[in-house]
Amino acid sequence: MKTYHIALLPGDGIGQEVVPAAVRVLKAAQKDFTLSFEAFDWGCEYYLRSGRMMPPDGLEKLRPFDAILLGAIGHPTVPDHVSLRELLLRIRFEFDLYVNLRPVEILPGLESPLRWKKSEDICMLFIRENTEGEYCGLGGRFKRGTTDEVAIQESIFTRKGTERVIRYAFEQARKRPRRRLASVTKSNAMQYAMVMWDEVFSEVGRDYPDVETAKYHVDAAAARMITTPESLDVVVASNLFADILTDLGGALQGSLGLAASANLNPAERRGPPIFEPVHGSAPDIEGRGIANPIAAIWAASLMMEHLGEREAGAAIFKALQAVTAEGRVRTPDLGGKSNTDEFTSAVIQKLES
Numbered sequence: 001m002k003t004y005h006i007a008l009l010p011g012d013g014i015g016q017e018v019v020p021a022a023v024r025v026l027k028a029a030q031k032d033f034t035l036s037f038e039a040f041d042w043g044c045e046y047y048l049r050s051g052r053m054m055p056p057d058g059l060e061k062l063r064p065f066d067a068i069l070l071g072a073i074g075h076p077t078v079p080d081h082v083s084l085r086e087l088l089l090r091i092r093f094e095f096d097l098y099v100n101l102r103p104v105e106i107l108p109g110l111e112s113p114l115r116w117k118k119s120e121d122i123c124m125l126f127i128r129e130n131t132e133g134e135y136c137g138l139g140g141r142f143k144r145g146t147t148d149e150v151a152i153q154e155s156i157f158t159r160k161g162t163e164r165v166i167r168y169a170f171e172q173a174r175k176r177p178r179r180r181l182a183s184v185t186k187s188n189a190m191q192y193a194m195v196m197w198d199e200v201f202s203e204v205g206r207d208y209p210d211v212e213t214a215k216y217h218v219d220a221a222a223a224r225m226i227t228t229p230e231s232l233d234v235v236v237a238s239n240l241f242a243d244i245l246t247d248l249g250g251a252l253q254g255s256l257g258l259a260a261s262a263n264l265n266p267a268e269r270r271g272p273p274i275f276e277p278v279h280g281s282a283p284d285i286e287g288r289g290i291a292n293p294i295a296a297i298w299a300a301s302l303m304m305e306h307l308g309e310r311e312a313g314a315a316i317f318k319a320l321q322a323v324t325a326e327g328r329v330r331t332p333d334l335g336g337k338s339n340t341d342e343f344t345s346a347v348i349q350k351l352e353s
Contacts (some may be wrong), residue, residue: 002033004307007065007272011043012083013281014291015071021293021344022069022300025319028348029304029312038065044075044083053078053086059094065272067303071296072281085137088274093131095271097263098161099168100128100242101302102278104249104259107294108325110334112252114226121230122252125176127169128242130263132161135239157193157238162200168266169236170208176233181205182214184221184237184245197238222248250278255333257292260299262306275303289339292331294320297347319350 006026010019026035040061042054053073055061062068068091074083091097104126106112106119114122138154166183173181183201187194198215205213216224218241224231225248237245250259256279263274277295285291297320305313323329329346330336338346 004033004035004066004309005064006035006037006303007062007068008037008039009042009068009073009087010039010071011073011087011281012045012075013072013283013286014279015043015073015277015281017071017286017289017291017340018277018293018296019069019071021340022296024344025297025316025347025351026300026304028351029316031312033309033312042087043073044078047078047083047086053083054090059091059271062091063095063271066307067272068274069296069300069303070274070276072277072279074281076283089135089137091271091274092263095273096131096265096268097271097273098129098131098165099262099264099266100126100130101262101264102126102128102242102246102249102259103298103302104246104253106253107258108321109327110254110258110324112254114229114252117229124225124229124232124249125172125234126242126246126249127165127172127234127236128246129161129165129236129238131239132156132158133239155193155240157196159196159200162197163204164267166197166201166204166236167207169234170204170211173211173234174208178212178233179210180212180214180233181208182216182221182232182235184216184218184235184241186218186241188217194238201236218245221245225249225252246278255292256280256295257331257333258294258298260295260302262299262302264306273303273306275299275306289341290332291340292333293340293344294324294331297344315351316347319347322350323347 010016047053073088104124106122134155136156139152142150185194185197187198250256259278261278301313301316323346329338
C-alpha cells in the first residue's frame with residue numbers, strides 16, 4: 001500500500017485550527033493508501049523565540065516529504081515582510097515552485113456578492129507565476145530615514161520563467177471544456193517585462209491552436225471579473241498581478257475562507273509542493289474555534305489529486321460540496337453559527353457515507 005509523507009506547517013493564528021481540520025478529513029479519505037504526518041512549529045511564535053521563522057536546516061528537513069500542507073503565515077507580532085519572505089517565499093524559491101494554482105468557483109449553496117450572476121458564471125482557474133516578478137526581493141534603500149531617502153524594488157522576468165508558466169497555463173486550458181486562456185499584463189505602461197510576456201504568450205500559443213486566447217491589461221481584467229466573470233476561464237498572470245486578482249476572486253467566492261491554492265513545480269522535483277488556504281492567519285478570530293476550514297480542506301483535495309490519488313481528491317471535494325449545498329452547517333463568515341469542528345465533522349460524515 002502506498003504511503004505519502006506529509007509535512008504539516010500550521011503556522012500562525014487560525015492556521016493552527018484549519019490544518020488539523022484538513023488532516024481529519026484526509027485521514028477519513030484514506031482507502032488504498034496511507035498518509036503519515038509530521039508537524040513543524042515554525043512561524044511567528046517560533047520567530048519570537050529564536051529570531052528565525054524556521055531553523056537553518058529547515059529546507060533540508062522538508063525536502064524528503066511528498067507534500068506540505070500549510071495553514072497561514074503572519075501575525076501582528078512580526079513584520080509581514082519578515083514572516084512572508086523568511087518562510088513561505090523561501091520555500092517557494094528554493095524548491096522552485098513556479099506555479100501557484102488558484103481555483104475560483106462558487107460552491108453549491110453559497111452565493112457570490114455578484115447577486116446578478118449565477119454560480120456557473122464564476123468558474124475560473126488562475127495560474128500565477130510564483131517565483132519571479134516583483135517578489136524576487138532585489139533592491140534596496142538609500143539614505144534611510146532622511147528626506148532624501150530612495151527605495152528601489154526591482155522586478156525580474158526571465159524568458160524561461162515566463163514561458164514555462166504560460167505553457168503550463170495552456171496545458172490546463174486544454175483540459176477544460178471551454179479551452180480558453182486569458183493573459184493579464186500591463187504592457188501599455190511596462191514596456192520591457194510585460195511586452196516580453198505578451199510576446200512569449202503569443203509564441204507559446206502557436207503550439208496550442210485549439211485554445212482560444214485573449215490578452216487583458218490588469219485593470220481591465222479586474223473590471224471584467226466583476227462585470228463579465230463568465231468570459232474568463234483559465235487566467236495566467238505575473239506574481240504581483242495574479243496575487244491581487246486572486247484575492248478579488250476570493251471575494252467573488254463569498255469569503256477568503258473559501259480560497260485554496262497549490263504551489264507546484266510540474267516539471268521537476270526540487271522539493272515538495274505546498275498546498276494552502278490563502279485566507280491569512282486572521283488574528284481577530286484565532287483561538288475561538290470558528291475559523292472556516294473550507295479552504296484548507298479544498299487544498300487537501302488539491303493535494304491528493306496532485307499526488308495521483310484522484311479518487312480521494314474528488315471524494316473530498318464532493319463531500320465538501322454536499323455540506324455547503326445543504327446549508328445546515330456553516331461558519332460565521334458564511335452567515336452561520338457552526339464552529340470549525342462541526343463543519344469538519346459534517347464533511348467527514350458525507351465522506352464516509
